[in-house]
Amino acid sequence: MRLLSSITPMIRARVFQFLFAFAFVSTAQMTLAAEGVNITEKEGKLRIEIGGKFFSEYHFKDVSRPFLYPVLGPGNAGYTRNYPMKQVPGEANDHIHHRSLWYAHGNINGVDFWAEQAHGKTIPGKTVHEKFLEVKSGGDVGVIQSLNKLVAPDGKVIGTDVRTIRILNRKEDRVLDYDVEIKASHGELVLGDTKEGSMAIRVAESMRLTQPKGQPAGKGHIVNSEGVRDGLTWGKRAKWVDYHGPVGEQTLGIAIFDHPSNPRYPTWWHVRDYGLFAANPFGLHDFEGDKQNPTKGNLTVPAGKSVTFKYRFYFHTGDEKAGKVAERHEEYTKSK
Incomplete structure (x- = not known):
């Protein structure tokens, strides 16, 4: 003074x-x-809130691979199936490895990182969380960046990956960017040709096109950037795919955008009428019916090098037209 x-x-x-x-x-x-976007850690999970409202949790401790569950939209409606994290009457209990929203591939150096349970003589590997490189809340965007180990059934680490998840602060919809850098940190990696992968989500049961036997027919729909619809979208190449259907009294939609910088853009899609929805740039012999060339889709990462894949999840209301999915994809293509 x-x-x-x-x-x-x-x-x-x-x-x-x-x-x-x-x-x-x-x-x-x-x-x-x-x-904005607030991220807090508690009991092996990261809780994500947008504008003070619960959006999702990132599960990373004592799991076969990291995943996001639940994924909530308007009125706290769930965009993804609850099983196997939570038992809900009427939900199908198939494919225990379809955990809400996740990244995994079914053949890396011959190891299956897609499945969780042994099948035949195959014992799956695990994607083990090593540490967080960044966890940041923010007014415009929240960031979760983690280092993970690719662990074979014998306990050997065959590689690592860095996952960067960005959650955008949006009022009327939800946008999540998911980038994966796969590193040949422990020797050459071969990302093998299989339909079982890779950037995936299992949609809410009511969004399915087909329902389990004995239940009413599903009312969901699938459409891709090329105008192909429903079951015909499986194994096709497209810049984006939108999966929408009824959840409660409203129609919700999920679009996945492939980034132009990704290898083999536009990608192939492992998208099923029962609710599995995945971008997969590797499963060429499955998708194109080339059974005589089972390694056609292999992608080799030399020792010491890496390969990066970038995707955007756009959670919206209405179908692909109401959600302006094509326009939102164009916006995404201009990002780095």
Whole structure:
């Protein structure tokens, strides 16, 4: 105060003006962060809130691979199936490895990282969380970046990956970017040709096109960027695919966007009428029916190198037209 009393009234007024402006900006930034994307850790999970509303949890401890569950939209409606995380009457209990939203591939150096349970003589590997490289809340975007180990059934680490998930602060929809950098950190990696992969989500049961035997027919639909619809979208190449259907009294949609920088863009799609929805750039011999060339879709990552795949999940209301999926994809293609 003595310092302020010793300077001229004009300078003193400007000092107070600066301090007021600084306090206003700081308060505005804190308010924005509080109303933006907030990520907190608790009991082996990261809880994600957008605008103070629960959106999802990132599960990383004591699991076969990291996954996001639940994924909530308007009115807390769930975009994904609950099983096997939660038993809900009427839900199909098939494919225990279809855990809401996840990334995995069914053949890396011959190891199956897609399945969770042994099948035949095949024992699956595990994607083991090593550490977080960044966990950041923010007014515009929240970030989860993790380092994971690809562990074979014998306990040997054959490679690593870095997963970067960005959750955008959007009021009327939900947008999640999921980037995976697969590193040949422990020697050459061969990402093998199989339909079992890779960037995947299992949609809510009511969004299915078909239902288990004895239940009413499903009312969901699938459409891709090329105008192909429903069951015909399986194994086709497209820039994006949208899966939409009824959830409660509203129609919800999920679109996955393939990024132009990805190898083999536009990708092939392992999308099923029973609810599995996955982008897969590897399963060429399955998708194209080339059974004589089972390694056609192999992708080799030399020792010490890496390959990166980028995807966007766009959770919206309505069908692909109401959600303006094509326009939203164009926006995504302009991102790095």
